[in-house]
Amino acid sequence: MKQKKNTDNVKNNGTYIEDASETVAVSETTGQNSALSSTNIIAPAVCKAYYRAGQVRLIAHIVPGDHGTNTKKLTVNIFCRNLDFKHAWNLLMEADMYYQPDIQEYTLNGTDGGGNMKTYVLRFTADNAFTLEGEGAETGDYCDWITWNNQLILPDSLGRLLNETDLAGLDQKTLRLLRNQFYATYGRKFQDDELKTYFEGTDWYRGLVEPEDFDEEALTILEKKNLEFVKNAEAHFDEKKVQEYREAYNQLPAAPYLKLLPYTQVIGMKFGQNAVDKGIYYCVQGTISLPVTISEEQHRKMELGERVEVTVNTLTRETAFLEKLNEGSYFNYQIALQTGSQGSGAELIRVHLDEGAYDGGYTVSQNMLGMIMKPVYKGDIYVLKGADTGTGYQFDDLADGTGTCQKIEFHGNSSAEYEGNRLIRDQKGYVKGIYYFKN
Known part of the structure; x- marks a missing residue:
């Protein structure tokens, strides 16, 4: 596994790259016998989500064992996205391990998706990424989700439809890298020196597939739509317009509610139609809610x-x-x-x-x-021009047309409200999208 790189140059290639993603990580849990103890038992640092380097369809979860109650006996699960059922993931491997912070290598006896017993060797690196050795598609290098999201340009581009707010302010070089990033996450090799150097400088990339062998059908419907959206932005790139947007954005203050927003998918937001035009964004009165x-x-x-x-x-x-x-x-x-x-x-x-x-x-x-949601804020909400809203089960519904998606527009004489439980925002707290998903 590669050693962790300095990611500053990666993040700074685009002006408006956010750190949010759709990945859920386990951060704390209760010990098996802690109901009788007054001491918090914290899950090990390795308990989180990981992506397979060079194959974005594979994701690993390391979680406390015994249904979240045992922080010494951990469970390792690896899943592969099921392309026939867009919201489904197939279990490729499940195994338990008795974790000790000073031990880096573990022999795991687990089962594959068919219930067959298999033996693996799991080896952690210094940055809590790991390599899984053995037989099967699930083996290989895995990059922790924090590094993955910090090093990707617009990590949301792999999980939701992009809109105008995502690409506004990005220069031509960043747009080109973003377009090729879709292929890089699937391990496509690059002959262009600039692209090759850039992607090989990240922890999450592995060149596994020759360019002539890469199958475009590996991309999901959502990824294909986002890829075309980026291509269109490149074809109609306006340097003057981009520079003006950057200058305007850099002068904007942080949203007054920014510090209230946690790192989570579940953030409720509601606002009405009576908005004030502030140039590249609107200011509208609204509320924010978080889970109880x-x-x-x-x-x-x-x-x-x-x-x-x-x-x-x-x-x-x-x-x-x-x-x-x-x-x-x-x-x-x-x-x-x-x-x-x-x-x-x-x-x-x-x-x-x-x-x-x-x-x-x-x-x-x-x-x-x-x-159950609790109101935590009432006041000014900042909505970037070009933000959108939609309904569906997941973002794939919006991509294939079974969900609905529309641009947020304000009409002062309307009583309609925009509402959702999945907020997409930039690093200053400005709304890029607000969606409603069931469950």
Whole structure:
């Protein structure tokens, strides 16, 4: 595995490269016997998602074992995207390992997707990337998702449809690199010296496929559409327009809510039509909501039979009580939400706790309705011109036409509102897209 590179030159090739992605990482979890302990047990640093270098279809997850309760016995899962069912992933390998921070190499006895026993050797590098040796398509070098996202130009380009806000301000060199990046993530080799030097200077690239052997059908529908979008931007490149946009953008302040936005896919946002034109963006009144969460300590208290108080509205400081029911069902917790303008009653709602799904700790989810959200901000929302909105199950729905997507436009005489639970924003907090996905 390559040693980690200095990624500054990679990130600076484009002016507006964001760090967000669609990958979920496990950051904290509870130890197997920690319900009786007052000490937090933190998951090892290797517990995260990884991408196979040179093959973007393969992703590895290393998570605490025994369904998230054992931080010594870890589980390694490797999945391959199923191209016949766009939202499905096939399990290629599953194995357990007893992790020790001072040991870099492990022999794993696991199973492949067909249940056949296989032996692998997993070797960590200094930067927590790893190499998997053995037989099968799942073997090879894996790059951790943090490095992957920091080194990619517009990492979102592999998971959602790009729009005008993504390419505004990018120079010709960056557009060319972005176009070829689609091929590089699948391990295509390059004969051009500039492209070859650039991609070989990253941790996530491996030249595995000769140019003449590369199959364009390896690309997903979404990737093909984004590739054509970038090609069109190159064909109509206007240097003066790009320079003017850069100058205007560099003078913009950070959004007032930027520090409230966590690194997560679930961010609720709503705003209306009465917007003020600010040049390259609009300022509109709106609200931001985040999932209701509990800490590891609160979870331990409930395991001991206590009720815990959680915040359900940061703006009003409204709280609710959450407790475990001990019924053995999936929705084995109950939250009491106030009803009535004076809080005269309480609605009891059965909920489930999702472990490690939201920057550590747990999120509180209802049956079929998804996460319970709490308002955290009300005020100015900054929306870049060219931002869009859409509905669908995942971004693939928008790409193949089974979902809906439209440009955000403001009409002062309309009462319609834009709303979603998946925010796409730039490094200053300006909205590039707001989408609504079920579940």
